[in-house]
Amino acid sequence: MIVCVVGLGKIGLPLAVQCASKGHRVIGADIDASVVERVNAACEPFPGEAGLAERLRAAVDAGMVHATTDTVAAVGKSDVVVVVVPVVVDDSGAPDFGWIDDATRAIAKGLRPGALVAYETTLPVGTTRERFLPMLAEGSGLRAGADFSVAYSPERVFSGRVFADLRRYPKLVGGVDEASTRRAVAFYTAVLDFDERPDLARPNGVWDLPGTEAAEFAKLAETTYRDVNIALANQFARFADAAGVDIYRVIEAANSQPFSHIHTPGIAVGGHCIPVYPRFYLWRDPSATVVRAARDANAEMPAYAVDLLAAAYGDLTGARVVVLGVAYRGGVKEAAFSGAFPTVEALRRRGADPVVHDPLFTSDELRRMALVPYLLGEPVDAVVVHTDHALYRRLGARDFPGVRVVVDGRRVTDPDLWAGVTRRMIGAP
Ligand SMILES: NC(=O)c1ccc[n+]([C@@H]2O[C@H](COP(=O)([O-])OP(=O)(O)OC[C@H]3O[C@@H](n4cnc5c(N)ncnc54)[C@H](O)[C@@H]3O)[C@@H](O)[C@H]2O)c1
Numbered sequence: 351m352i353v354c355v356v357g358l359g360k361i362g363l364p365l366a367v368q369c370a371s372k373g374h375r376v377i378g379a380d381i382d383a384s385v386v387e388r389v390n391a392a393c394e395p396f397p398g399e400a401g402l403a404e405r406l407r408a409a410v411d412a413g414m415v416h417a418t419t420d421t422v423a424a425v426g427k428s429d430v431v432v433v434v435v436p437v438v439v440d441d442s443g444a445p446d447f448g449w450i451d452d453a454t455r456a457i458a459k460g461l462r463p464g465a466l467v468a469y470e471t472t473l474p475v476g477t478t479r480e481r482f483l484p485m486l487a488e489g490s491g492l493r494a495g496a497d498f499s500v501a502y503s504p505e506r507v508f509s510g511r512v513f514a515d516l517r518r519y520p521k522l523v524g525g526v527d528e529a530s531t532r533r534a535v536a537f538y539t540a541v542l543d544f545d546e547r548p549d550l551a552r553p554n555g556v557w558d559l560p561g562t563e564a565a566e567f568a569k570l571a572e573t574t575y576r577d578v579n580i581a582l583a584n585q586f587a588r589f590a591d592a593a594g595v596d597i598y599r600v601i602e603a604a605n606s607q608p609f610s611h612i613h614t615p616g617i618a619v620g621g622h623c624i625p626v627y628p629r630f631y632l633w634r635d636p637s638a639t640v641v642r643a644a645r646d647a648n649a650e651m652p653a654y655a656v657d658l659l660a661a662a663y664g665d666l667t668g669a670r671v672v673v674l675g676v677a678y679r680g681g682v683k684e685a686a687f688s689g690a691f692p693t694v695e696a697l698r699r700r701g702a703d704p705v706v707h708d709p710l711f712t713s714d715e716l717r718r719m720a721l722v723p724y725l726l727g728e729p730v731d732a733v734v735v736h737t738d739h740a741l742y743r744r745l746g747a748r749d750f751p752g753v754r755v756v757v758d759g760r761r762v763t764d765p766d767l768w769a770g771v772t773r774r775m776i777g778a779p
Contacts (some may be wrong), residue, residue, distance in 0.1 A: 351540070352377065354428035356421055358385050360396060361505050362434035362468070364512040367405045369432075369541045370414035377424040378417040380601040381452075389417035395628050398683070401513050403535065419558075421453065425460030430537050431467045433457070441627045443472055447481070454482050458489025466533045467498040467746050468523075470537030472569050472623070474630040478502040479526050494526065500564040501525040501534035504569035510682065515544045520557045531558050573627040574641055579613045580624070581644035584651055587777030588613035591658070600759065615777050617651045617689045617736050617759035624747030625687040631652065652692035655734055655776060660700060662772050663732055663755045667701035672724045675737020676708040676716065680760075683710040685719060689759075690736045694721065697734075705730070708740050727751065738762050747771045 351374045355366040358380040366376045380386055388395040392410035394403050409415040411530070416422050426430050435453045450471060457467060457636050467486060469478050478500060487494045494500065503523045507515035508526035521538045525531030538556045547554035559565045584600065586778050596617060604610045632638055661668050676690040677683060685691075690706060697704040705724035706716055713723035724730070729752040735742055738760040746752055746767025755772045756763060764771065 351375075351430060351535075352428045353541070353691045354379055354421075354424045354431045356425075356431060356433045356457065357435035357471075358382075358389055358395070358417060359436070360399065360509040361512065363389065363395070363406070364399055364402055364507075364758045365434065365470070365505075365516075366415055367409050368464075368516060369512065369568065370412075371405060371408040372541045372543075374414075374417045374541060376409070377425040377428060378415060379419070379421040379456075380417065381419060381421075383419055386417040386419050386523065398510050400511055403511075411708060421456035422460040424751055425457050425465075426462060428462075429465060431457055433469045434471055435465065437471055437473060437598075437630075439626050439629050443633065445630055445633060447477075451481075451485070454485045455489055456516070460500055461486060461490040461492060463492060463497045466501065466530070466537060468501045468503050468534055468537065469571075470503055470505045472504060472573075472627055472630065473502070473566050474634050475563050475570065476634060478566065480618045483526055497528075499525060499530035499533040500562070501530045502565045503528070503534060504565060506569065506572070509684075517543055518547075518554075520544070520547075520550065520558055521569050522557050522565050524559040524562045526562055530770065531561075536715065570627050570631045573623045574631050574644075577611070577624050577628045577648060578640060578644040579611065579732065580615070581647040583613045583615040583729065584776075585647055586612070588654065590777045591779075594779040596779060614761075616650075616738075617655045617693060617734075617776070628655050638658075649692070651759075651776075652689045653696040653756055655693060656696040658698060658774050658776065659732055659734060659755060662757070662774050665701075666697065666732075669702045669731040670729070671702045671704050671732045671734060672730045673697070673704055673706045674708075674735045674742050674745075675739050676706055676719070676721065677710055677737050677739070680738035680740065681710075685711070686692075690721075692721075692756060693734060695738055695765055702732075708737070732756070735759050735762060 353369045353374050354377045355362050356379045358378045366378045370376045385395045392407045420473045435450045437450050440446050483494050483500050492498050506519045523534045535558050544554040587597045601612045628641050673693050676685045678688040694704045706721040707724045716723040726749050730750050733756040735758045742762045758775045761775050
């Protein structure tokens with residue numbers, strides 16, 4: 351079997367290498383020539399993916415993985431085409447299909463009879479059947495169903511641990527028709543291995559779902575659930591602040607009941623998925639009041655953290671405030687949709703002078719994101735902890751000369767190191 355993976359990013363490249371490790375030849379297609387060049391030289395194009403460097407080297411040396419910018423030609427040689435090209439949201443919350451539409455048009459031009467096309471990018475429900483299927487049929491001149499198969503199978507992995515997650519979670523698959531589902535189940539069964547999971551309802555492996563819509567929905571359901579859960583924790587935290595109760599103790603107690611899985615609160619609800627995929631859901635179900643309210647509640651948290659700061663500090667006009675962490679999650683160098691940006695905005699609206707620190711980003715990188723870098727040891731009036739980087743557990747008042755107030759949005763600061771400074775935490779008395 352020859353497999354074409356379209357989009358050699360943080361998710362597509364590990365998947366390509368995984369297919370090759372199971373004895374299938376893989377052609378990787380990407381519009382970025384520098385990515386293609388690096389893959390063919392067996393150099394990983396991005397750092398931080400466990401096991402990728404060695405596995406890529408082995409696959410390229412064995413002649414099992416080759417990359418190209420010519421998607422049409424690559425698809426023309428392939429039995430299966432897997433698409434992992436991003437869809438983003440624009441400022442109004444609507445999905446922007448520009449890249450994946452381009453990829454789909456190129457795939458249609460190269461598509462050969464008998465091929466299976468499997469989309470893995472997270473999509474609004476209905477996109478595979480209503481948008482891509484007609485594009486593939488029209489562009490190829492082939493009959494959908496009769497001449498080629500189409501399926502949807504979400505990526506349920508975290509970048510950094512893709513190989514482990516591919517084994518850990520069932521691979522969900524839904525086709526546009528029964529034959530497509532069967533083809534896709536056979537394909538993923540051939541390229542993946544799974545851990546034993548006695549805790550699951552069905553044996554761990556490839557799980558067929560009734561149609562592409564169910565598979566698309568499953569991915570949005572899991573990410574939207576997390577957003578709603580975090581919003582609930584954030585709302586509880588705000589009430590806990592008003593009631594003088596420690597929300598972490600409350601959540602710990604509530605979660606001792608098996609039906610409670612309450613998340614922890616925080617300013618940072620960022621990352622690739624959590625702020626974006628609930629909007630994909632809302633785009634198709636605008637009546638989903640619970641989902642919309644949750645998204646709004648989470649989006650309010652940066653401004654709420656700054657309100658807490660102002661309540662403790664007083665007028666912030668002219669105050670130099672350092673935001674600790676721009677990454678959306680501790681230890682991960684990724685700032686997409688990070689809560690640090692609205693936190694900086696909220697500080698500016700109050701007349702403060704916000705500066706930003708993150709051990710994973712250089713000063714130049716911070717400047718390119720329109721942020722003002724801060725170096726530890728410089729004088730500052732107040733601190734807002736946005737990201738749970740390990741370093742921030744070890745920092746204290748002496749690292750921030752002049753600091754009067756610290757607002758800890760992730761509950762990582764050590765009270766002993768902040769003695770003499772007013773310390774406020776989200777959801778704490
Ligand atoms: N990153 C994650 O943690 C994660 C987790 C789960 C699911 N996903 C899903 O995977 C998708 C891809 O994420 P990623 O992190 O791999 O993205 P990425 O930005 O790392 O990589 C995307 C790649 O696609 C290429 N590309 C863009 N347009 C193309 C085209 N027309 N033809 C061929 N290649 C094209 C880009 O050059 C880039 O190399 C996401 O949109 C998301 O739906 C990502």
